[in-house]
Amino acid sequence: MIVLMCPHCGGKVERTDDRQYALKCPYCGGEVSFEAIRSNVEYNDLRDINVRMQQDDAADADKRRKLKQWMLMRNILVGVFGLINFLAWFSLGYYTRSGREPVFTMLTALLLLLMLFTSVAFPVLLAATRVSYNAMNRQEDKGAKIKAFFGLLLTNVLVFVGTFLIALIVIWALGWIG
Secondary structure, three states: OEEEEOOOOOOEEEEOOOOOOEEEOOOOOOEEEHHHHHHHHHHHHHHHHHHHHHHHHHHHHHHHHHHHHHHHHHHHHHHHHHHHHHHHHHHHHHHHHOOOOHHHHHHHHHHHHHHHHHHHHHHHHHHHOOOOEEOOOOEEOOOHHHHHHHHHHHHHHHHHHHHHHHHHHHHHHOOOOO
């Protein structure tokens, strides 16, 4: 048995037989066509699906925008981290050559401390703000923050070693080491 709603008065009309395509409303006597109601229901269902898809697309676009902003911030901070590392290594090279002048001793110590602090702080802070979203399959990524932390940690190690080598080459090119 299927209960239909009369389009004329809103009364309940029971359809007991699958062969019944048109029924009379017991309240108003109006004709209730199962086919007309079914096509209206199908249209409403499709409209609801379309609205949900548009809402999902809007949410997806928002998450993609936030992920893009996070990636931009990550790239900027990795560049800042690289600059801090280079300056720390470079000042350390100058410190060893300069005869330990007090200004460069303090500057070198501060840069080395800043380098060590940022090597831990950047991965922790950036991973904590990582958007947990996988843009490829449009789903939440449960391990995104952990993966981001270890990826950033590895990036920092590579930047750490790379800037050391670049600073060493620059110091060698300036003739400070022989």
